[in-house]
Amino acid sequence: MSPHDSSRAGSDSVAVAVRNVTKIFPNGDTPTYALRDVSFEARCGELTMIVGPSGCGKTTLLSVICGTLAIDSGSIEVFGKTLGSMSVSEVTGFRSKNVGFIFQQFNLIPTLTVVENVSIPLILQGWNYRKAEEKAAAILQDVGLGERIRSFPKQLSGGQQQRVAISRALVHDPKLIICDEPTASLDAKTGHHALELLKKSACAPDRCVIVVTHDSRIFSFADWIAEMEDGRVVKSCPASEYQHA
């Protein structure tokens, strides 16, 4: 398969370009090849899904894309910037500005209220608290949690927590949204709603959304699907053409 697949329709510019990346975990005598010469692209204006069986390297691919994990060979370009050429601190700064995260366990800080949790990405960028909370409250209003902004995460249902997590990922208008198994902790219906919300609020012409999942029920939300197996991308095609084995 080619990373520059000409059959790719309806997409704008390339947001993430992974070229010939290898990542090896030196697990003592038997190193694990988590990524083997992987090439992969995700485009702006699209929701790209990375799918595949457990242990195939999906999370590893996501980690190297957002620069939280160093690679052994190959190159990664995110919005035209080569991660390998930046210092750790530059990558961290780049991430705080351009990447929004949604985790499987939501990872909301339990001792902070919903609105405080959502304002963190803004505060990290130097916003003052009042402004950050105002913006956070506005976005929580949009996802239907306007009444619950002073609640603590524990007081919310799983689906509501996921909506908070989506708000936190979007509050600082990042250009890249990274989601690892966003529906794994949710039941089918709530997972469906979460993806609907994600699709509605996150997908924009200048934004790239990458979702890792092995939940075939949400494949229909994807614009593009890349399938992995044993550290390799084995299939990469528009969602409409994707046949789930």
Place this chain on the structure above:
Amino acid sequence: MLRIALLMLFRDRAKYMMLIVGLTFCSLLMTQQASVFCGLMLWTSATVRNIGAKVWVFDAKVEQVNEVIPLREIEVTRVRGVPGVEWAVPLYVGIEQARLSDGSFQNVQLVGLDTATFVGRPMEITKGRIEDLRLPDAVIIDQVGIAKFKSKGIAIDIGTTFEINDKAARVVALCHANRSFLGQPYVYTTYDRALQFSKPQRKMMSCVLVEPKPGVSATELADSISKLPGLKAFERDDLFWNTIWWYIKNTGIPISFGTVVLMGVIVGIAIAGQTFYLFILDNLLYLADLKAMGARMPILAAMVFLQSFSVGFVGFGLGVGLTSIFGYKVLKIEQPPFFMPWQVPAFVAVIIILICCFSAAIGLRQIAKLEPAVVFK
């Protein structure tokens, strides 16, 4: 992010309380014990502070004020002959047995003041007149004596009589004196009468009190008096510190107090350090999230240090505050000893700062080791 850090800390009620309690207990233990130690050391030098003379002359073997090796009275004349001496007077100090009207005994610290000048007189006469000390059998007794006699059912006032070594003593005035190490009441009388009260010996005088001539430094005068064979002179502050150091070196007091202070340090490190470590461990995933979301190490370090120092600050304040309340209460009844010079809270503050730094450092080590990639686990 600092406000976020404080919110994370304060809202984790259980651990926050635990940290505060641990550090409060630790600083209370250290401040209180150190203050009692200082107070006890102060007690050892009570005679120096009660008499207050600028230069003290003893037998050459004497190391501190509570050690008495009697001198011949002729030594006063020898001391008077040293250039720079304005005046020199004899002093008698000794522990004598007083017998009360009900037949019970009480050891007292008898002080015999130079009859002509009353040099070394009690700083504070609470009732009566010092001049009445010239009346027959006259003595002045301090507040400790009044309390001790009272506990035996005898109310002491002007006119009360008792016996010192079987000789009649009559109270002519009451005074307030600094409490002595062994808690024996101070009983003041004249030098000549003190010799009559005490058991006759070949040498009777305890020491010579000296005033330097104007413009002569007490230390230099003490040095030149010390050149006289068989005599040793101390400047007042030197005698004070020599006495305290003597007790530090020659008794188990510093070790027993030091042990408790050390226990305070260990308890502090154990409770506070461990709780803080658990606090960090609990939040490790979230700190990793912050790292992934773009919080740099300096920000995380500032957060962790702020958290540890804010509990340290509160714990220190509560500990020292509680000790001050304790001190305020005990100073009224003068027991146990209590003295909190500024060095004590300063020392405790340093220890608390070290504990905070230590706790923050082990917490930070965990965070530094953290790969931001763990957030996807």
